[in-house]
Amino acid sequence: MSPSRLSQLLAAQHAGTPGNRIVRTMSERGALSATEIARLTGMARSTVSTALTGLKQSGIVIEAGEQGEIAKGVGRPPVTLVLNPDAGTCIGVHLSLDSIQLVVADVSHSVIAERSIDLGLDYPVEAATSAIKDAVARLYKEHGLPLSRLLGVGVSVSGPVSPDGTVQRSSIVPGWTGMDVIKTFRGLFDRPAYADNESNCAAIAEMMWGAAAGESNFVLFKIDLGVGGAIVHNGEVIRGIAGGAGEFGHISIEPGGDLCRCGSRGCLEVYASFNRPLVQMQRMHGRHMTMDDVILLAERGDSGARRLIADTAEIAGRGLATIGTIINPPLIIIGGRLALAGDMLLGPLQHAYDKYTHIKPAKGAPRQTRIIAGKLTENDSLLGAIGLVLRNQGKLERAVYAAPRRRYG
Helix, strand or coil: CCHHHHHHHHCHHHCCCHHHHHHHHHHHHCCECHHHHHHHHCCCHHHHHHHHHHHHHCCCEEECCCCCCCCCCCCCCCCCEEECHHHCEEEEEEECCCEEEEEEEECCCCEEEEEEEECCCCCCHHHHHHHHHHHHHHHHHHCCCCHHHEEEEEEEECCCECCCCEECCCCCCHHHCCCEHHHHHHHHHCCCEEEEEHHHHHHHHHHHHCCCCCCCCEEEEEECCCEEEEEEECCEECCCCCCCCCCHHHCECCCCCCECCCCCECEHHHHHCCHHHHHHHHHHHCCCCCHHHHHHHHHCCCHHHHHHHHHHHHHHHHHHHHHHHHHCCCEEEEECHHHHHCHHHHHHHHHHHHHHCCCCCCCCCCCCCEEEECCCCCCHHHHHHHHHHHHHCCCCCCCCCCCCCECCC
16 A cells, blocks of 8 residues: 555544544554444444444554554554555654664554664764664665665654754763764655654653553653653643753752752752662672663662662652652653662662652552653663654644564564
């Protein structure tokens, strides 16, 4: 089938037709049953049935079978229908400290391939775009995918991105500061391009198939070698006028404190990230260590590792309590690699949050604000870049997503 037909159905001018509403919903949610489509669109079952018949005949919608298999562990019910994967593909790109990650997926929410490109610190933009274009060409050739079916490119950036696509001050990818990422990638592939901060993309990914599936209002708080975050209201990521909303790591909690990489002093990131604790652990053990190494030691009972995780959780909980006092969200999702520490992190973090936030849980009553770990610590920002494409293809007002299955050629 022609990708242009799918694009027509996603276009805003067709927003009121049953076919358009179904295609938009499936683009947002992935694989669905006819019953779920009726519930989500608010249309009568008979209307959905008639529209689906036409969409099946045109090849836009197919019966799921293997195509629509939901990822295990998400807890969603079996599904039967997906958008035809032949209708189009999209590319997700994550611009990180010293490398670039790529993912290719199709409109049925199937992940087809992933690739990582090591470029070294402070890599130049020209080298990055050249490597990305070459890698995409190879991936499409390896998997027999025609580039003519590329619908769009989503870009996750390790730094704030303004709504017009300009990268703001970024100490992680300084070479991209001031660059119009949307214009760059639109020119690179001659397709629509979308861009956002990595934490905002992570929040989109959690809405797609992670811990925030079905949630419309929540805060994402990432604890890694840095601290980041995102605010989601009514299913929309709040970006701010210059793309700086949710930059929790750069709230100054000690105005006379230590210098942060952003140039300010006493930022929450200086104290609540796991950067300094990791250096301490490396010094104690006399070798290079990763966060995964420290978490493993803690799981095996290492008292030093457990103490450093708990100390980080306590400081992060205090900072998060400030955010909770301002926003008072129903749900907080903890992302970043330190979330892999599970209850060793979440326990003391919840305790500190409850102690310092303004609205405290009543004695014996359930907490009004739940704090849980995210489900996507490995590649949330990268997969969120795919979500940018699926979300923006139809210029949707809201976006909630279902789980993509993994398919490798």
